[in-house]
Amino acid sequence: MHNYIEKVLTKLKKRNPGEVEFHQAVEEVLESLEPVLESDSSYEENSILERIIEPERQIIFRVPWVNDAGETKVNRGFRIEFNSALGPYKGGLRFHPSVYTGIVKFLGFEQIFKNALTGRPIGGAKGGSDFDPKGKSDQEIMRFCQSFMTELARHIGDKTDVPAGDIGVGGREIGYLFGQYKRIKNRYEAGVLTGKGLSWGGSLARTEATGYGLVYILAEMFKDKQITLEGKEVIVSGSGNVAIYANEKISELGAKVVAMSDSSGYIYDQNGIDLDLIKEIKEVKRGRIKEYLEKYPEAEYYNQCHDIWTVDCDLALPCATQNEINLEAVKKLIENDVIAIAEGANMPLTPAAIELVQANNILYIPGKAANAGGVATSALEMTQNAMFAEWSFEEVDQKLKQIMINIYQEASTTAAKYGKKGDLVAGANIAAFLKVANAMLDQGVV
Ligand SMILES: NC(=O)C1=CN([C@@H]2O[C@H](COP(=O)(O)OP(=O)(O)OC[C@H]3O[C@@H](n4cnc5c(N)ncnc54)[C@H](O)[C@@H]3O)[C@@H](O)[C@H]2O)C=CC1
Ligand SMILES: O=C(O)CCC(=O)C(=O)O
Numbered sequence: 001m002h003n004y005i006e007k008v009l010t011k012l013k014k015r016n017p018g019e020v021e022f023h024q025a026v027e028e029v030l031e032s033l034e035p036v037l038e039s040d041s042s043y044e045e046n047s048i049l050e051r052i053i054e055p056e057r058q059i060i061f062r063v064p065w066v067n068d069a070g071e072t073k074v075n076r077g078f079r080i081e082f083n084s085a086l087g088p089y090k091g092g093l094r095f096h097p098s099v100y101t102g103i104v105k106f107l108g109f110e111q112i113f114k115n116a117l118t119g120r121p122i123g124g125a126k127g128g129s130d131f132d133p134k135g136k137s138d139q140e141i142m143r144f145c146q147s148f149m150t151e152l153a154r155h156i157g158d159k160t161d162v163p164a165g166d167i168g169v170g171g172r173e174i175g176y177l178f179g180q181y182k183r184i185k186n187r188y189e190a191g192v193l194t195g196k197g198l199s200w201g202g203s204l205a206r207t208e209a210t211g212y213g214l215v216y217i218l219a220e221m222f223k224d225k226q227i228t229l230e231g232k233e234v235i236v237s238g239s240g241n242v243a244i245y246a247n248e249k250i251s252e253l254g255a256k257v258v259a260m261s262d263s264s265g266y267i268y269d270q271n272g273i274d275l276d277l278i279k280e281i282k283e284v285k286r287g288r289i290k291e292y293l294e295k296y297p298e299a300e301y302y303n304q305c306h307d308i309w310t311v312d313c314d315l316a317l318p319c320a321t322q323n324e325i326n327l328e329a330v331k332k333l334i335e336n337d338v339i340a341i342a343e344g345a346n347m348p349l350t351p352a353a354i355e356l357v358q359a360n361n362i363l364y365i366p367g368k369a370a371n372a373g374g375v376a377t378s379a380l381e382m383t384q385n386a387m388f389a390e391w392s393f394e395e396v397d398q399k400l401k402q403i404m405i406n407i408y409q410e411a412s413t414t415a416a417k418y419g420k421k422g423d424l425v426a427g428a429n430i431a432a433f434l435k436v437a438n439a440m441l442d443q444g445v446v
Contacts, residue, residue, distance in 0.1 A: 002037050005030045008049040019102030021322060025109050025347060026053050028354075032429040035418040046445075048437045055108060056089075057081040060101070061151040063129055065144045068137055076100075077148050079127035081161055082108040085439035088159055089125035090115055090375060092166030095144075095173070097132040104128060106322070107166070110346055111375070113432035114368040117407050120379035125161055127152070133168045145176035152177075153184045158191030158385070164378050165195045167321065170241060171207070191385040194378035203381035205396040206374075211245025211344065212397070213373015214317065216404035217365055218342045219253060224412070225363065227339065230254035235313045237261045237305070238320030239282050239289050242344040242371065246317050247275050259311045261320065262289040265303040268311055269296060312336045319344030327352040334360050343367035354425065369407050369428040376403045 009030060013023055030049065037043055063075040078101065081089040091111040094103070104126050112124030131144055155161060165174055174195045181192055190201035198204065205212070222229055232255040236243045239260045247257045256272040262282075267273070267289055277295055281287045290301050302308075309316065309329035316338055318324050324345065325333075330353040333341070340363035343349065347367060349357065357364050377400050384391055407428075414434075415427030440446075 002034045004037055004044045012053055019105060021106040022102045024351060025106040029113060029429045032426040033433055036430055036433065042441065043437055046441060048440055051440065055080045055082045056084060059155055063148050065147045067140055075129050075131040077129045077151060078104045079152060079155055080104045080108040080125060082124045083112040083436060084123035085436050085443060086116055087121035087123050089161035090122035091125040092164045093169045094128035094166040095131045095133050095168035097130050099128045099130045107346055110368055112436055113429060114372045115375055116432040116435040117369055117428060118372050118376035118379060118403055119406060120376060122379050127163055142176045145173050146180040149177045149180035153181050156192055158189050162191065162382060163193055171195065171197060191382045194381040201385055203377060203384055203396055204393040205400060206377045206381055208245040209377035209400055210242045210371050210374030212249045213400055213404045214246050214342055214344045214370050215249035216401045217370050217408050220405050220408040221363060221365060232314040233258050234315045234317060235259045235308055235311050236317045236319055237308050237324060239278055243319035244279060246319055246344050259308050260289065261305045261308045263305055264288055265290060265301055266305055266308040267292045267299055267301050269299040309333055314339050316341045317344050318348035321345055322347040323350050325349045325353050327356060330356050338362060342370045344371050364424065366425045366428055369411050369424060372407055373400050373404055376400060
């Protein structure tokens with residue numbers, strides 16, 4: 001490993017003890033930068049790595065709220081404003097009990113590079129809370145969101161920092177957050193959040209964008225490799241926003257999704273998953289995936305969500321959460337002759353899993369390229385808000401598709417240029433790094 005990278009990683013671990021997901025995300029990016037650092041010493045001379053791994057601002061705050069039983073609860077809120085070299089901070093909010101600084105920092109760090117790949121003028125950020133939305137009433141969710149925004153409001157703005165959804169934060173939560181922001185600021189600032197409702201500043205196709213974008217980039221890679229999607233059997237983990245719309249688009253293109261999951265287990269339906277039923281269970285009833293069996297008793301349910309990767313498939317689309325595919329899971333996928341893995345989730349493969357995937361020449365698209373369609377469409381939502389315009393579904397979808405094609409081509413050509421032909425991890429990391437690092441050089445020591 002390049003001395004400079006090794007020195008920075010050692011310092012990172014010392015200064016951010018215990019934040020293992022953050023270490024993992026940084027290590028993956030920095031390791032691919034070796035050819036760049038060797039060919040241009042200005043990054044080292046200007047301490048770009050030391051600066052790029054240090055968030056510009058970290059906000060941690062108390063979120064008190066009252067549950068339906070009248071008890072006062074306290075959660076912790078986070079917003080990590082990581083890098084603004086390319087534009088206002090941009091990235092989602094995650095509500096999940098596992099959220100702590102290490103998770104928010106890994107997600108914020110990934111977001112810097114993902115956002116750079118979209119070609120839109122957006123910096124990187126992430127936020128959230130250790131609040132668990134599971135089992136909470138609508139009123140409890142609203143009170144929590146209002147309390148969360150009461151503090152967050154002072155830190156964000158349409159030209160400062162623009163949050164959106166992530167795990168546990170969808171259209172309902174964005175609505176409550178936006179309502180409270182508007183009330184506090186006494187100003188209709190549509191561009192302060194993305195993922196809004198269609199009648200109050202949201203963009204058509206933002207709901208579908210991450211899942212659709214994932215399939216668009218996969219389709220572009222398959223076109224390049226002359227492989228067809230038609231008839232392929234697919235595993236999509238998760239059954240939330242990304243998973244549902246990845247399923248929708250890949251099915252439309254002729255593939256068959258045979259397994260989906262939630263945090264309690266997974267279902268296998270050899271006839272192909274009935275997506276309308278999944279939407280009903282997850283988007284309307286907010287229920288568990290197991291309820292699928294009530295309509296399709298011949299389908300199978302297993303109560304270990306991680307075992308979904310033992311299902312025979314051609315394509316694996318992890319769309320649930322970080323580190324959901326470990327070495328053991330990848331061995332199983334390879335044994336079952338998987339052709340390609342594309343990451344809808346952020347960092348779903350462990351480092352050992354990625355290494356084995358690459359050693360076996362499995363086609364692989366890393367999350368910061370593969371799931372960039374969501375944030376890219378958020379940037380399109382910001383553009384529409386700034387222009388007081390509303391584009392049609394087809395117009396946004398077409399722009400999204402073109403952005404995903406561009407990301408694939410940029411990652412592929414950059415990989416080849418730096419001697420890593422076919423390695424989209426290196427290609428995506430290097431292409432994104434060059435944009436952000438060069439902007440930082442231009443802007444001086446800030
Ligand atoms: N929503 C967006 O626009 C974007 C989301 N992502 C990433 O995609 C992933 C999913 O996010 P969303 O779909 O937005 O969240 P969501 O909250 O809509 O859905 C998450 C789904 O994953 C399931 N899940 C959680 N832990 C699981 C586990 N260990 N095994 C199986 N299923 C599990 C949940 O039950 C739920 O179905 C996350 O990694 C997120 O960071 C990435 C880019 C954009
Ligand atoms: O739309 C956005 O701003 C953020 C989406 C997101 O959280 C992500 O890309 O991981």
